[in-house]
Structure formats: C-alpha cells, structure tokens
Amino acid sequence: MDFDKGVKSVLHEIKSVYPVRDFHLILEFDNGEYRVVDVRPFLVGFAFEPIKNPAIFKKVSVDNDAGTISWLGEVDIDPDVLYAQSVPLELPMEAPRYKAAADKT
Template identity: 35%
Template structure:
C-alpha cells in the first residue's frame, strides 16, 4: 500500500497529495465532507489543519482520515482519463 508523503489543503476543499511511489495529484473532498467526523471540516480553517498520520494516511486533528489507497486510485484514474482523452485546443 502506498503512503502519503505530502499533503496540502487547497481552495474549495481540494487536497494536493504526493505518495511514496511518486504519484501526485489533487483530490476533491467536497463529496466526502459528511458524517460526524467530516462535517466540521466544512470550515476551511479546520480543513486546512490536514496532516499525515504514522501510517501514511491523510488525517485531521478531530480524528477524520482518508484511506490512501482510494486517493491513489482516484488520482491514477484521473490521469489515465486525461491521457486517453487529451484536451483539444484550437480546432
């Protein structure tokens, strides 16, 4: 399992993450901020308190955490879709 080695909160509840295998990208957390652990993170100040626990998972001081494998797969899937369908400019 890959571990998160860098995380930074961005605007609009996005996370920039980098994994120990070099995969890097953005994770949109807007649809993840529900339930008792995640509701408080709708406050941008609290969301910005993101960190990494001893197991390489993204976490917050209130105990909320995100599984690294799901984020890793999400980033790889997004990168694959872009590679398969690159943006068309100036047709």
C-alpha cells in the first residue's frame, strides 16, 4: 500500500502522542491540532511486526529530532503521512451537541 501517494509535503511535526485502544493514536501536531490515526494499515512488514504486540504499541514515543513518532527508537512513520491518514479529534466542547449546550450557559 502506498500511503504517501498524493501526500503533499508540508513538513508537519508531531509534538506529543497518546496511544489509545485498537491501535489508534492521538497525535498533537506543531500547528496545535490534535488528530486521531488508526495505525493498523501501517503495521506491514518485518520491521513493524513487534508493534502488533499491544504492550509494545503502547510504548510509542515522539522522536523530537525527526518530528515524528517511533517505537523502540527504530521504527517510525512519516509525520506528513500520519497527518494525511488521520482525522481531526473533535474535543467535547467543540462537538456540536456540547457546543450548543455550552452556548446556552
């Protein structure tokens, strides 16, 4: 699968990462945006095999030098690809039903 096909390089950097269930990550990008990505489609090939273990998956960290995430200090994914394959995280107060309730107060 060619994940970076059609991805325009805008040099996003990841500032923080939070692993959540079902091999999803919440990513904070340098533009202040939080996005959610399902990394299961990326877990292909020998290098990604250990990451299929939930205990290792949860050890994801930010590689500040590369501006992306990595596992075991060796396996990483391009931050522009992660941005393109992710969706914005809708925070509760920004969600339409919560925002309408908050606006009434």
